[in-house]
Amino acid sequence: MRAVLRAHDVRRSFGTVEVLSGVDLEVSAGEFVTLAGPSGSGKSALFAVLSGFDTADSGDVLLLGEPMTEHPSWSDCAVLPQVMGLADELTVAENVALPLRLRGEEPTARVQALLDELGIGALGDRYPTELSFGQRQRAALARALAPRPRLLLADEPTAHLDHATVPLVLGLLRRAADEGAAVLVASHDEEVHEAAHRRLRLVEGRVTAGDLTR
Numbered sequence: 001m002r003a004v005l006r007a008h009d010v011r012r013s014f015g016t017v018e019v020l021s022g023v024d025l026e027v028s029a030g031e032f033v034t035l036a037g038p039s040g041s042g043k044s045a046l047f048a049v050l051s052g053f054d055t056a057d058s059g060d061v062l063l064l065g066e067p068m069t070e071h072p073s074w075s076d077c078a079v080l081p082q083v084m085g086l087a088d089e090l091t092v093a094e095n096v097a098l099p100l101r102l103r104g105e106e107p108t109a110r111v112q113a114l115l116d117e118l119g120i121g122a123l124g125d126r127y128p129t130e131l132s133f134g135q136r137q138r139a140a141l142a143r144a145l146a147p148r149p150r151l152l153l154a155d156e157p158t159a160h161l162d163h164a165t166v167p168l169v170l171g172l173l174r175r176a177a178d179e180g181a182a183v184l185v186a187s188h189d190e191e192v193h194e195a196a197h198r199r200l201r202l203v204e205g206r207v208t209a210g211d212l213t214r
C-alpha cells in the first residue's frame with residue numbers, strides 16, 4: 001500500500017504549551033484509520049496541520065509524496081472540520097457541487113446521490129443556516145466526498161448525529177476507503193473506531209497504535 005499522507009516528527013506549540021511533540025503517522029490508499037485521544041489532546045490541532053490549514057513549528061507533512069501546501073485541492077485533500085465550514089450563501093446542493101465546479105466539472109448525479117445516501121436528499125435547495133447541526137454535518141461530508149478525494153480528513157464526523165444516522169456516515173467513509181481514498185477520522189465515538197481498519201491514539205503529543213479504550 002502506498003502512503004497518501006505521511007507526517008514525520010511534527011511539532012506544534014501554542015504559547016509555552018507543546019501540543020504536538022513529534023507526531024509520526026502514515027495513512028495509505030484504501031485505509032480507514034481512526035484517531036482517538038482525550039479531549040484537549042490535540043486531535044484538531046493535528047488535523048489543522050495535516051490539512052495545511054496550520055503550519056507545524058517543525059517536522060514534515062507529505063501529501064502524495066509532496067510537502068503539504070496551504071490550500072491543497074479538494075480532489076487531493078478533502079476536509080470535514082469540527083466546525084463545518086459550509087458556505088452560507090450557497091444552497092446545500094451548491095455547496096456539495098462546489099469541489100466539482102472548482103475543477104471545471106458540471107455537477108453530476110453524484111451530488112444528489114450523496115445527499116440521498118446521507119438521508120438529506122430533500123434538503124438540497126435549503127441554505128445551511130436552515131439545517132440542524134447534524135444535517136449540516138452530513139452536507140459537509142457529502143461535499144468532502146463529492147470530488148472522490150485521495151485523502152479525506154474528518155474531525156468528529158458523527159458528533160451531532162443520532163444512532164440511526166451514524167451507520168450511514170460510517171458506510172460512506174468505509175466505501176471511500178474501499179474505492180481507494182486514504183481516510184483519517186478523529187473521534188470519541190467507539191462505533192467509529194470499531195469500523196476502522198486501524199486505530200491510532202494521540203497521547204501526550206505523540207501518536208501510537210491505539211485500542212478501543214480512550
Ligand SMILES: Nc1ncnc2c1ncn2[C@@H]1O[C@H](COP(=O)(O)OP(=O)(O)OP(=O)(O)O)[C@@H](O)[C@H]1O
Pocket residue numbers: 014015019037038039040041042043044045046
Ligand atoms: N490556535 C490555538 N491557540 C492556542 N491554543 C490552542 C489553539 N488550538 C488548540 N489549542 C490548544 O491545544 C490543545 C489541543 O486542542 P485540540 O482542539 O486540538 O484538542 P482535541 O483533542 O481536538 O479536543 P476535543 O476532543 O475536545 O475536540 C488544547 O489545550 C487547546 O486549548
